[in-house]
Amino acid sequence: MSKAYTWSELQHHNKTEDLFIVVRGSVYDVTKFQHEHPGGPEFLLDQGGGDVTELFEDAGHSEEARSILKKLKIGVVEGKVRHRDSVFGSSRLSVRNSCRPITHRKHHPEKILAV
Ligand code: HEM
CATH class of the missing domain: 3.10.120.10 (Cytochrome b5-like heme/steroid binding domain)
Structure with missing residues (x-):
C-alpha cells in the first residue's frame, strides 16, 4: 500500500x-x-x-x-x-465565468440591433 x-x-x-x-x-x-x-x-x-x-x-x-x-x-x-496546471485551470475557469454577459447577449439579438 x-x-x-x-x-x-x-x-x-x-x-x-x-x-x-x-x-x-x-x-x-x-x-x-x-x-x-x-x-x-x-x-x-x-x-x-x-x-x-x-x-x-x-x-x-x-x-x-x-x-x-x-x-x-x-x-x-x-x-x-500543488501543481501550476491546477492554478492555470482555475484562472481559465474564472475567465470563462467573466464571459457570461456575452453569452447572455447572444440570446437576445434584437437588443444588439436596437443599440
Ligand atoms: C526521478 C525523476 C527523474 C528521472 C527518473 C530522470 C531520468 C532521466 C533520464 C533516464 C535521462 C536520460 C535521457 C532520457 O532517457 O530521457 C535524463 C536526462 C535529463 N534529465 Fe532527468 N530524470 C528525472 C528528473 C529530472 C528533473 C526534475 C530534471 C530537472 C530539470 C531533469 C533534467 C534532466 C536533463 C536536463 C536531462 C538531459 C541530460 C543531458 O542529455 O545532458 N530530470 N533524466
Whole structure:
C-alpha cells in the first residue's frame, strides 16, 4: 500500500542522503537515483521535497526515464496536488465565468440591433 505524505512532511526530504520529489501527485525516493541521473544530481537536489512535474516534462524525458520513475514510487501526496496546471485551470475557469454577459447577449439579438 502506498503511503500518503503531507507537504510539510515532504519538505524535510530535501537532502542528498534523504531525497524525495513529487511528479503528478506521486512521491518518489530519488536518494540513490540522483547519482545515476544523466541530467546530474543537482537538478533533483535543488528541487528536493518539491513538485517537479513541470521540470520533468519540460526536459523531454524518454519512455525509459518514465519507467525508471515508476520504480522509484514510494507514495502519494495527501490532499491537493500543488501543481501550476491546477492554478492555470482555475484562472481559465474564472475567465470563462467573466464571459457570461456575452453569452447572455447572444440570446437576445434584437437588443444588439436596437443599440
Ligand atoms: C526521478 C525523476 C527523474 C528521472 C527518473 C530522470 C531520468 C532521466 C533520464 C533516464 C535521462 C536520460 C535521457 C532520457 O532517457 O530521457 C535524463 C536526462 C535529463 N534529465 Fe532527468 N530524470 C528525472 C528528473 C529530472 C528533473 C526534475 C530534471 C530537472 C530539470 C531533469 C533534467 C534532466 C536533463 C536536463 C536531462 C538531459 C541530460 C543531458 O542529455 O545532458 N530530470 N533524466
